[in-house]
Each structure stands twice: as structure tokens, then as C-alpha cells.
Amino acid sequence: MTSYNILKSWIISDRESYKDVIENCIENFQPKQFLGLTGPMGSGKTFFTNKLIHYYGLNKNVFFQSPSFALHHHYQNSQISIDHLDLFRLENHDELESIGFWDLFSQDDSLIIVEWADRINLKLIPKKYNPIIIEFKIENNIRHCYLKKLIF
Numbered sequence: 001m002t003s004y005n006i007l008k009s010w011i012i013s014d015r016e017s018y019k020d021v022i023e024n025c026i027e028n029f030q031p032k033q034f035l036g037l038t039g040p041m042g043s044g045k046t047f048f049t050n051k052l053i054h055y056y057g058l059n060k061n062v063f064f065q066s067p068s069f070a071l072h073h074h075y076q077n078s079q080i081s082i083d084h085l086d087l088f089r090l091e092n093h094d095e096l097e098s099i100g101f102w103d104l105f106s107q108d109d110s111l112i113i114v115e116w117a118d119r120i121n122l123k124l125i126p127k128k129y130n131p132i133i134i135e136f137k138i139e140n141n142i143r144h145c146y147l148k149k150l151i152f
């Protein structure tokens with residue numbers, strides 16, 4: 001079973017409320033960083049990621065589409081390299097190997113952002129990637145964000 005420490009939580013009252021979450025994440029980021037995003041469809045995983053990417057001065061015009069992932073965007077500037085993946089269509093855990101998911105962890109310093117991160121056995125993420133999870137939840141029409149750290 002995967003256990004977590006909840007480091008912080010937020011109520012996301014509007015589309016600008018992610019700024020505080022982003023700033024808090026960036027403060028905690030290390031040069032090699034895994035950021036897993038969990039939560040149901042429409043809970044804000046992609047929206048949040050796009051905001052984070054903009055925060056680094058990057059935007060959607062800088063991307064490449066990978067043949068193996070349903071979604072794999074790569075963004076880079078002089079400050080950071082970001083890989084953004086969506087694992088919604090992952091058939092099974094073994095497929096991670098064949099689509100080259102684990103190879104992402106042998107690159108230079110980078111931020112790896114994965115939507116539907118609960119499809120991965122997160123204990124297999126290399127510890128040097130400092131795995132952080134953000135869980136997005138909508139309860140009674142109120143959006144919540146939980147910043148969680150994996151306990152190994």
C-alpha cells in the first residue's frame with residue numbers, strides 16, 4: 001500500500017487560486033523532480049499543469065508529440081526541462097516499460113509531471129526524484145488540492 005504525508009492543502013475557489021499551490025510546489029522542487037497528479041476527469045490536472053508551465057515562461061507552442069505516449073509534451077528553456085505525460089490510456093503497469101516511461105528518469109535534471117499518477121506503482125519512482133503528488137478533488141462543488149509526499 002502507498003502511504004503519504006499530506007504537507008499542505010488548499011481550497012481552489014477560482015482559476016487564479018492555483019498560484020499559491022504552484023509557488024509552494026516550486027519552493028519544494030529539487031533539480032530532479034517527479035510530480036504526480038491524481039484526481040478524476042475534469043478535476044484540474046491539465047489546467048494546473050498548463051499554469052505551472054506558464055509560470056516558468058514556457059507555453060504550449062513549444063512541444064513535441066511522442067509516438068508512444070497518448071500525451072507527452074516536452075518543454076524546455078534555459079531554466080528548466082519539463083516532461084508532461086498523461087497515463088489515462090495506460091493498459092497495464094508493464095506497458096510503462098515498453099513505452100519508455102522509466103527512461104525519462106535517466107535524463108539530465110528535469111521536472112516530470114504525470115497525470116493519472118495513481119496508475120503507477122509510485123514506490124518504483126527513483127527516490128532521487130523526490131516524488132510529490134498533488135491530489136485534486138471536487139467535493140460538494142468545492143475544489144480541493146492536497147500536496148502529498150510519498151512515504152517510502
Ligand SMILES: Nc1ncnc2c1ncn2[C@@H]1O[C@H](COP(=O)(O)OP(=O)(O)OP(=O)(O)O)[C@@H](O)[C@H]1O
Pocket residue numbers: 012013014015016017039040041042043044045046047048088115143
Ligand atoms: N477553480 C476553478 N473553478 C472553476 N473551473 C475550474 C477551476 N479550476 C479549473 N477549472 C476548470 O476545470 C476544468 C479542468 O479540466 P482539466 O482538463 O484540467 O481536468 P483533468 O483533471 O486534466 O481531466 P482529465 O483527467 O480528463 O485529463 C478546466 O476546464 C478548467 O478551466
Ligand SMILES: [Mg+2]
Pocket residue numbers: 045046047086115
Ligand atoms: Mg488532463
